[in-house]
Amino acid sequence: MQxxxxxxxxxxxxxxxGSMWREALSALGEMQILExxxxxxxxxxxxxxxxxxxxxxxxxxxxGDLEGMPIEADVVTYSSVMKACDMSSQWQLALALLGSLRRQDVRANLVAFNTAISACVSDRWALAVHMLQESIAQAMCPDPFSLASALDACSAAEDWPLALNCLREGRIGATTPCWNAMIKAAAETGGWTMAVHLLQRMPADQLQPNIMTSGSTLKAAERSSEWDVALFLLVTSIPQRLLRGNVIIHNSLLSAFSQASKWQAALHLLDSMAAQCQPDAVxxxxxxxxxTRATHSQHAMELLSSMEHQSLERSAISFNSAAGAFADGRWAxxxxxxxxxxxxxxxxxxxxxxxxxxxxEKGGEWRWPLEALATARPGMANTVVYNAAMSACAQxxxxxxxxxxxxxxxxxTVAPSVVTFNSLVNALASGRxxxxxxxxxxxxAEAASLPNAVTLxxxxxACARGERWMWAFTVLEWFPRHxxxxxxxxxxxxxxxxxGAGRWRRAALLLEASSDAADTAAIASAAAGSESSAPPTVLLDAVAHGATGVLHALNGS
Known part of the structure; x- marks a missing residue:
């Protein structure tokens, strides 16, 4: 063989x-050996x-090795290196290569610009849009990839108005990938009206929505407070061809209903899926x-049982979803x-x-959580489980x-969290x-867990209920400290x-900023029953016009 x-x-x-880079470099080395x-x-x-x-x-x-060789790098060389930088999130190098390419009079083609745009999508969305505008300025007609990449950048920046402007500046007919990118940008920022509007406009531009189109619009509907309007417009706009046999879109619709706690709509959709596709475990x-979000435990348990009859795998997620129906305290x-x-x-x-x-915890049962922890298999008893048991004991x-x-x-080896400490403080407060x-x-502090407002x-x-009012005032000093x-x-x-200890002046100063009538009434009642001779009018005046606050209350008599 020659x-x-x-x-x-x-x-x-x-x-x-085949992405066989070692073999490719070996072949280049062999060529050099053979001259x-x-x-x-x-x-x-x-x-x-x-x-x-x-x-x-x-x-x-x-x-770099091409320098000094008889062959010169062309736009394909630069584009390939830029592609490698793009895949490794080296957007700075990709832009530097684009600039170097242009300085060496190697005309940058659309592929090079597209690679630069793609490299900037995640971290430098403004540069991606600039690259699109630069390609237009150089009389290069952006292709669908250029627009889709720039629109993805706008989506990453949650700026769908800019995405719409990019599409207008593209000077080419929009394509489904471009439309999908813009709908995604609208969905990320909660612009559900724009997302649905774009979906409805696609047929007028002779574009066919695909699964990504519907999925992005569904995401916008899920985030919308006007979920019912959004879903109505969406369902009436999704082509029936996409619904037939497509369990993913049906599951997205079910998720939207679940997020909105519309259990009846979810049940109806699940029942009607049989005519379109086979429901899965999701x-x-x-x-x-x-x-379970609507506390309809009977329906939840029936669905869990139905999964077994449908020969669908019931996972820990399935049982955990059903467990939410008994979160109101029906622990048995x-x-x-x-x-x-x-x-x-x-x-x-x-x-x-x-x-x-x-x-x-909600049902007042504390023995079972302790038994479960005692018999838990290795790895089961993590911080979350301990916190749940701690809360049950506190309750x-x-x-x-x-x-x-x-x-x-x-x-x-289980590290307590601030939630753990909060539960323990609650338990100690209840136990005075x-x-x-x-x-x-x-x-x-020793456990590297700082107290939050709930802890303090x-x-x-706990100090107030334990009749240690001075300790309570001491703990108040921790708030500004943190x-x-x-x-x-x-x-x-x-x-x-x-x-309760007859220190109504300090109590009054603490609540001077409160306009709640219950606060002033409570202090007045305490003063009337105390040994102090101060009349209620003086007390109320102190509550209304106290000129100091907590720090003075801490130093008062």
């Missing part, structure tokens, strides 16, 4: 097609092989979620559902376990058990253990503790 530039060129071209000068076509094929494999550094090096899971039903997973040969996950614990005023759970977490709360707050408000409440505004509820708790 070995010449043509045989090597064919071999390297085949390597480029066969590669053609620019063979060199470009090697660059393309590197580009397709994401080897942008090697593609860039091949471009169809049922989504409809189950719609029913929730535990039955969890137990039925074993019958269905479905292993419960942390989500299933925490959902059952949440139902126990049932089982502060000792809540403290035990915290000790288990810190002794093991303010001294433990004050020990817990500094411990949060619960701590204030750059948090003290909620009115926290001020009321501290004021309640102070007034």
């Amino acid at each position: 070995v010449d530039v043509y045989s090597f060129g064919s071999a390297i071209s085949a390597c480029a097609t 066969i000068l590669p053609s620019i076509v063979a060199w470009n094929s090697a660059v393309s092989a590197c580009a397709r494999a994401g080897q942008w550094q090697r593609a860039f090096r091949l471009l 169809s049922y899971n989504t409809t189950i979620t719609a029913c 039903f929730s535990l039955e559902l969890l137990a039925s997973m074993s019958t269905a040969a479905v292993a419960p996950n942390a989500g299933n376990c925490s959902a059952a614990m949440n139902a126990c 049932a005023i089982q502060w000792i058990q809540a403290c035990d759970l915290m000790r288990q977490m810190t002794a093991g 253990k303010p001294e433990l709360v004050l020990q817990l707050l500094p411990a949060m 408000s619960s701590a204030v409440d 750059c948090l505004p003290a909620p009115l509820a926290a001020l009321r708790s501290a004021a309640s503790g102070a007034s």
Whole structure:
């Protein structure tokens, strides 16, 4: 077999097609050993092989190696290296190459501009639009790829008006990919009216919507507060040919109904799907979620049972969707559902376990969450599950058990979160253990978990309910320390503790900013029953015109 530039060129071209960059570079090296000068076509094929494999550094090096060689880089060489940069999110290099190409009098063609536009889509959307305008200025007629890339950039920037302007400046007939990109841009910014309008306009431009068109418009409808209008317009605009046999579009519609808590519409659509396509597990899971959001447990359980009859795989997601129906506190039903997973040969996950614990919390059941944690398989008891068990103990005023759970977490590998600490503070507040709360707050810093407004408000409440009003005032000082505004509820708790101890002046100063009649009435009532001789009129005047505030209240008598 004769070995010449043509045989090597064919071999390297085949390597480029298969993204075999190592073989392509090896062939170039062999040509140099045999002193066969590669053609620019063979060199470009090697660059393309590197580009397709994401080897942008090697593609860039091949471009540099051409300096001093008898062959010169052409627009294809630059475009291939730019493509490699695009695939590796190296938009700066792609733009630099475009500038270098133009400086060397190698006329930049539309492919090079398209590559530059594509490279800028994710991070530099304004540059992508500029590249489109630059190609137009150089009398290059943008193709659908140019427009679609620029429109995708507008979508990434959530700027669909700019997308519409790009389409007008394109000076070519719009295509379905261009329309899809603009609908996507409208959907990302909640412009559902524009998205539906564009969908309805497509037939007038002799364009046929496809699955991406419908999916993007559905996304806009899901985000819309006017979901019913959006869905009506959408359903009447989607061609029947797309609905027939297309479970994806049906599932998107079901998701829109579920998001809007329109369980009846979701059930109706699921029933009618049989005439168009076969519902899958996603169809049922989504409809189950719609029913549970409306607390229609019977429909949710019927759908879960129907999945078995339809020979559809019931996953942990299916059972978790149904568990939401019992989140109102019907913990016995929730535990039955969890137990039925074993019958269905479905292993419960942390989500299933925490959902059952949440139902126990609402129903006042705290024993089962502790038992579940004690028997949980490795990896099941994560922070979310512990938080759910902690909340159940807090709700049932089982502060000792809540403290035990915290000790288990810190002794093991499960890191407590601020939610964990908040639940424990609530449990201690219910158990009137303010001294433990004050020990817990500094411990949060050791666990790298800073208290939030909920933590501190619960701590204030714990001190007030534990008849430690001075401690409550001390906790109030933590709010500015953590750059948090003290909620009115926290001020009321501290004021309640102070007034209960006959310290109505401090209580009045805390609530001076409140215009709620209940606050002034509560303090007046406390003052009337205290040992102070101050008349209610003086008290009310202090509430209305106190000139100091919390800091003065902390220093008052």
